[in-house]
Amino acid sequence: MKTAERKACGLIFCSLVLGKKKGLYLRPFLLSTQKTAKFRSIFKRAPTLESLYTPTNKAASKNLTNPSLPVILSAAMSKLLSKEELVEKIKTALKENSHAPRIRELARRLSIPEGQYSQFRRLVKSLRNTAILEARRGKLFLSERQEAIIGIYTPSRAGFGFVQPEDGSDEIFIARDRAGGLLLPGDKVEVRLLRPAWGEMKREGEVLRVLERQTDQLVGTFHPTNRANYVIPDGLGERWEIYIPKEKTKSAHAGQKVVVKLSPHKPGVWGLEGEIFEVLGDATSSEVVIQGLVFSYRIPVEFPREVQRELTSLPEKVGQEELKGRWDFRKKTTFTIDPIDAKDHDDAVSLEKLPNKNWLLGVHIADVSHYIREGTAIDKEAIKRGNSVYLPGRVIPMLPHALSSNLCSLLPRKDRLAYSCMMELTPEGIVKSYEIGRAVIHSAAKLTYEEVQEVFDGGASRKRLSKFVEPLENMLQLSKILLQNRMKKGSLDFDLPEDEIILDDQGRVIDLKRSVRLDSHRLVEEFMLLANQTVARFSSGFNIPVLYRVHGTPDEEKIEAFFSILAELGHKFSHKGPITPLRLAHVLQVVAGKPEVELINEILLRSLKKAVYQDENIGHFGLAFDRYLHFTSPIRRYPDLLVHRVVNEYQTGRLSHARFEHYRTQARRLGAHCSATERTADELEREAVKVKQLEFMQDKVGEHYSGVVSGVTNFGIFVRLGDMGVEGMIRLRDLTDDYYVLDERGHRLVGRKTKKSIHLGDKIAVWVVRVDREAGRIDLVPGWEMEKTGIKQKKRHRR
Numbered sequence: 001m002k003t004a005e006r007k008a009c010g011l012i013f014c015s016l017v018l019g020k021k022k023g024l025y026l027r028p029f030l031l032s033t034q035k036t037a038k039f040r041s042i043f044k045r046a047p048t049l050e051s052l053y054t055p056t057n058k059a060a061s062k063n064l065t066n067p068s069l070p071v072i073l074s075a076a077m078s079k080l081l082s083k084e085e086l087v088e089k090i091k092t093a094l095k096e097n098s099h100a101p102r103i104r105e106l107a108r109r110l111s112i113p114e115g116q117y118s119q120f121r122r123l124v125k126s127l128r129n130t131a132i133l134e135a136r137r138g139k140l141f142l143s144e145r146q147e148a149i150i151g152i153y154t155p156s157r158a159g160f161g162f163v164q165p166e167d168g169s170d171e172i173f174i175a176r177d178r179a180g181g182l183l184l185p186g187d188k189v190e191v192r193l194l195r196p197a198w199g200e201m202k203r204e205g206e207v208l209r210v211l212e213r214q215t216d217q218l219v220g221t222f223h224p225t226n227r228a229n230y231v232i233p234d235g236l237g238e239r240w241e242i243y244i245p246k247e248k249t250k251s252a253h254a255g256q257k258v259v260v261k262l263s264p265h266k267p268g269v270w271g272l273e274g275e276i277f278e279v280l281g282d283a284t285s286s287e288v289v290i291q292g293l294v295f296s297y298r299i300p301v302e303f304p305r306e307v308q309r310e311l312t313s314l315p316e317k318v319g320q321e322e323l324k325g326r327w328d329f330r331k332k333t334t335f336t337i338d339p340i341d342a343k344d345h346d347d348a349v350s351l352e353k354l355p356n357k358n359w360l361l362g363v364h365i366a367d368v369s370h371y372i373r374e375g376t377a378i379d380k381e382a383i384k385r386g387n388s389v390y391l392p393g394r395v396i397p398m399l400p401h402a403l404s405s406n407l408c409s410l411l412p413r414k415d416r417l418a419y420s421c422m423m424e425l426t427p428e429g430i431v432k433s434y435e436i437g438r439a440v441i442h443s444a445a446k447l448t449y450e451e452v453q454e455v456f457d458g459g460a461s462r463k464r465l466s467k468f469v470e471p472l473e474n475m476l477q478l479s480k481i482l483l484q485n486r487m488k489k490g491s492l493d494f495d496l497p498e499d500e501i502i503l504d505d506q507g508r509v510i511d512l513k514r515s516v517r518l519d520s521h522r523l524v525e526e527f528m529l530l531a532n533q534t535v536a537r538f539s540s541g542f543n544i545p546v547l548y549r550v551h552g553t554p555d556e557e558k559i560e561a562f563f564s565i566l567a568e569l570g571h572k573f574s575h576k577g578p579i580t581p582l583r584l585a586h587v588l589q590v591v592a593g594k595p596e597v598e599l600i601n602e603i604l605l606r607s608l609k610k611a612v613y614q615d616e617n618i619g620h621f622g623l624a625f626d627r628y629l630h631f632t633s634p635i636r637r638y639p640d641l642l643v644h645r646v647v648n649e650y651q652t653g654r655l656s657h658a659r660f661e662h663y664r665t666q667a668r669r670l671g672a673h674c675s676a677t678e679r680t681a682d683e684l685e686r687e688a689v690k691v692k693q694l695e696f697m698q699d700k701v702g703e704h705y706s707g708v709v710s711g712v713t714n715f716g717i718f719v720r721l722g723d724m725g726v727e728g729m730i731r732l733r734d735l736t737d738d739y740y741v742l743d744e745r746g747h748r749l750v751g752r753k754t755k756k757s758i759h760l761g762d763k764i765a766v767w768v769v770r771v772d773r774e775a776g777r778i779d780l781v782p783g784w785e786m787e788k789t790g791i792k793q794k795k796r797h798r799r
Contacts, residue, residue: 386677
């Protein structure tokens, strides 16, 4: 190569590499025709410079020397051909050819320039014995294999990925250079199978096109530079950075959290491009981060105009006309028991002693279906949301506040419409008879769990709530009997505290704690469980097409693994025979009161299946109920609202055959939808709590905590800190006193030299050494490693 040519080439490539290091998006310039021809003769093994002229991210510079991404310029055509276009040309030529050509003959037919032949030859060889081409004795034939498979793409951080086909067949390996561009987790793609599975190797394929993006908007942090602007999406990292044209930044500033609307996917283009849809604010603010999570999970916050218009037609209070045909329970002593900050009161309770010594328990649920008619804008929006979402310091309601916090809410000292389940129970807690119907109630008080517990404990609230003391104590007595009855049947009672975030008036975290289940919580829980079970009994008995809340039998492998962990923790149980709720309930009873009880509860809960909604009743394994549904929270769960609606149509004689079929079809469709929205809400709530926990811990570097080992992996151990619910990690690289190896069967790390072991469930003293809010990570070191970190230790000791 001549000196002048080498200098010119060095100048070009240095420019690209420099851009890569700065994280810039470069658009390589076009050379003149004469210079282009000159450089083609130099770079016979590289793509033509024209093929690089496309708006991509910095990954494009890596494609310069990637022989598997050839883009050929045909001398017979005036336009550039992408790889996909050239493959189609090859397929067309083979279809039209009267005989099977060799590679050289095929190149002549497609007018491939001599300078590009070696590149074309490599492309054809890469397609041999795939779903496109087959080669026999040097001649090329169109492959007779299946053309395309549809599936969901999952990328890895290393660049390659996998596609899980929709037909349930084995997943397909996708090399980085065969992804057809930068794909996102969950993208629905069309894949061409290249090679079948061989030995331990998975079958291999190539993405032809993106059929459906998992999302068309992402949330990330804005990074402007002198040459280009880009956004790094949350949870994906720099490899998925999104190029933002200068005119589409919406005046965002560096370090701000933004919502990006992605441009349509272009086959063969590696990078992502989009425009800023909304600027959320400073990326270091926890409230902004949570707002970004809400956008990422596609949770609608504002209600559409159609919903707002319908709200204006609703009454402000209960009218006399609405009371016709309803039970009048306004003179019964009825009240709500909820968290102190609750506004959507959808259940109230009453209890009275009957002359025959039996109890008459009333569970009164807000009659939401009276106000929300099927097919209205409010109803459609409620279906879309599926449920309310509860975040630290705020609620994203399923229904507008005018309904959820006012007209439907069972507020104290106001007439409210209800759907009541009246149950007569024997002193032993057995339901002797029941009635379900529409009613009007007048709640006497809005009680909180804490003040009701004070009544039970003989605290200050006992005097202030004197007129409620007797019914409350009767309710406590009955609820304990109901709990005992459930436990005898094998109902699993997971006594797990919930993470609680204490905020000040400005929304800043001032403390973290784990809430303990009180007798007042159990009281309400038992009454709601009984009402749900009773309505399920009624619905199944009369074959009413409702949505059931079902929980399947757990997988044997997971239960065997659970018993294996129990044995390592010192609790040996026989797990031979069928898996029943009663056997698992016995385990929970035996470990109750042990230091590791919370960990065992969590492991068992993770070993069970997730409860879901469906139209077919298969029972509820965890509760040991043969029939169960959700009836008691129609303000915040759509399945409850649907149950109210169809049960009322049956009771009023309006459930015709056509309506029956309508509700059965709707239950099948909404079961999967509402299960999905519930999972989304749970995930978002966990993420939001973690954001607040990280905010609280950011200034705790150097502080000492006692913790419990909650997980053991081949890269470190997870530790739960005290009673705060915060979890951090001790990484293997920070354990320098020995070389630790994972013992998977023993659920522990073992030092090779010292034989020192760290088990699941061990108590351990740790120090906080790093808090990375952006990565969502808290790094810890054990006490014996702290001095090596060089971090100043704080004198204050935490819980």
